[in-house]
Amino acid sequence: MATKKSVQTSEEEFIESVKDSLDDAEKLLREAAGATGEKAAELRESAMLSLRRTREALYDTQDALLERGRKAARVTDDYVHDNPWQAIGMAGLAGVLIGALIGRR
Numbered sequence: 001m002a003t004k005k006s007v008q009t010s011e012e013e014f015i016e017s018v019k020d021s022l023d024d025a026e027k028l029l030r031e032a033a034g035a036t037g038e039k040a041a042e043l044r045e046s047a048m049l050s051l052r053r054t055r056e057a058l059y060d061t062q063d064a065l066l067e068r069g070r071k072a073a074r075v076t077d078d079y080v081h082d083n084p085w086q087a088i089g090m091a092g093l094a095g096v097l098i099g100a101l102i103g104r105r
Contacts, residue, residue, distance in 0.1 A: 014061060018054055025050040 025047040032043035080087040 014057070018057060021050050021054040021057070025054070 028043045028047035028050065032040045032047065035043055
């Protein structure tokens with residue numbers, strides 16, 4: 001299982017990559033607005049390519065996050081099936097704590 005530090009590092013790298021890609025696309029679109037003819041078409045195409053890469057990276061990240069969520073749900077389900085009384089105890093304790101917090105108001 002990935003450590004918290006490695007997950008945070010990869011998250012920061014992904015965010016930086018998306019920012020760079022969007023900055024590149026914005027720069028290219030600004031240049032295309034001032035250019036005409038074939039040069040403008042090339043700049044627009046480069047910007048669209050950059051946006052497509054960003055969209056693909058976002059979709060890949062979404063898929064990875066969904067898969068991690070499914071794995072967490074499976075692990076939780078297995079734990080509850082293997083230890084039903086412990087799960088009931090934890091749920092009861094959580095309910096008591098939430099009730100106490102709500103009752104304080």
